Amino acid sequence: MTQSTLRIFHIEDDDGDARQVKRDCTKEFDTEHFTLTRVDTIDAALIALKESYYDVILLDLNLGDGRGLENLQTIKELSPDSPIVVLSGHDDTKTALDAIRGGAQEYIIKSTNNSRHLGLAILSSIERKAYERHLYQLANRDELTGLNNRRAFNNYLRPWLIRAARWQRTETIMFMDVNGFKQVNDTLGHDVGDLLLQHIATTLRAGLRASDMLARFAGDEFVVHLDAQSHESVEISARIAEKISALFEKPVLIAGHKIKTSVSIGIAFYPEHGEDTASLIKSADKAMYQAKKDNIPYVFYKNTDEV
Known part of the structure; x- marks a missing residue:
């Protein structure tokens, strides 16, 4: 993946937070270096993720039609190969650790976020997920035939x-x-x-x-x-x-x-x-x-x- 093909999917029901994320992404990647698709419900996200693949998913845990870490599990099951960055309004260590254990690559507290922080989180989550896939391949693929082992x-x-x-x-x-x-x-x-x-x-x-x-x-x-x-x-x-x-x-x-x-x-x-x-x-x-x-x-x- 290169910057010119960076596809970001944002699941957020707060218009103000969504606009801020768009500004931050534009500042970090420039408009020609990424595309940003935003939906405001889990149901809409499920439809979109069935139709397209995204390089990274930005997820607000608390949505009107979803609940907390259940949102993370739902998205991860549908799009297991996409890295997930959780954007949360809760400055809570337990929630953050539960999110990471649940499959998120990053957990960002909205009140402490800035464009540099978000940009690095997006890029590092993509690299971490790629390394995760590499380790999985080493552990689960037969080197000679390429089949499962x-x-x-x-x-x-x-x-x-x-x-x-x-x-x-x-x-x-x-x-x-x-x-x-x-x-x-x-x-x-x-x-x-x-x-x-x-x-x-x-x-x-x-x-x-x-x-x-x-x-x-x-x-x-x-x-x-x-x-x-x-x-x-x-x-x-x-x-x-x-x-x-x-x-x-x-x-x-x-x-x-x-x-x-x-x-x-x-x-x-x-x-x-x-x-x-x-x-x-x-x-x-x-x-x-x-x-x-x-x-x-x-x-x-x-x-x-x-x-």
């Missing part, structure tokens, strides 16, 4: 299972292993193996919907949470497993080598095959090994007492 998948799945328990829903997990990958590593080298894994990750992503969560679990293992309604989980998981298998029917050229590979897929359902993340993935993993053993594309997990 095991930590990210487990953190993602946990709240899905909590909601599924509450609403008595079925959740679907697919566990996949690359067939013949060790042979590629042993005969062609790890560099080719890495390129193959990148190709496989791209191919798997192409076989899924945008709402499905794909992660590299470990080595040549991948795991997926399918976004499917309970009554269609079996049908959709089978259809997607077949689609993924079809994508691997033809050999691919990797670093000058024609390589034919495929994936074995195991499918498990919450809560029937596991009531927590670890047990559900373990069931899908067992089904995957059965698919590999039977030399078929995919297998649905079966409890031993079901056979």
Whole structure:
């Protein structure tokens, strides 16, 4: 982001305070270096944030249609990637700390604010949020494939299972292993193996919907949470497993080598095959090994007492 593209979103129901913020921004950034969009209600903010992205959000905690820190939580949930600077009339340490713990990058007391203070707060909040995103990427992304890693998948799945328990829903997990990958590593080298894994990750992503969560679990293992309604989980998981298998029917050229590979897929359902993340993935993993053993594309997990 550069100054010429700085997009500021201001949520403020006091016209005087809004005019002051505009004057301060103009003084710090000059009119050609920023755009300022202002709304005066949380409802209007929610509509605007669904339609556009802003580099920073300036938020008054006390609005006519919202209440205190609830406003912050509402905005953060809708626009998690935008840094938030709270502008408050309350000179209260506890509120300020609660706001920071709640996800705000800065807390400014209106009575002590000036243009320099606001300008620095805006720029520092943007930089801090960017660093936050960088740290998140390091902790939750697989460096080789760019996919989510095991930590990210487990953190993602946990709240899905909590909601599924509450609403008595079925959740679907697919566990996949690359067939013949060790042979590629042993005969062609790890560099080719890495390129193959990148190709496989791209191919798997192409076989899924945008709402499905794909992660590299470990080595040549991948795991997926399918976004499917309970009554269609079996049908959709089978259809997607077949689609993924079809994508691997033809050999691919990797670093000058024609390589034919495929994936074995195991499918498990919450809560029937596991009531927590670890047990559900373990069931899908067992089904995957059965698919590999039977030399078929995919297998649905079966409890031993079901056979």
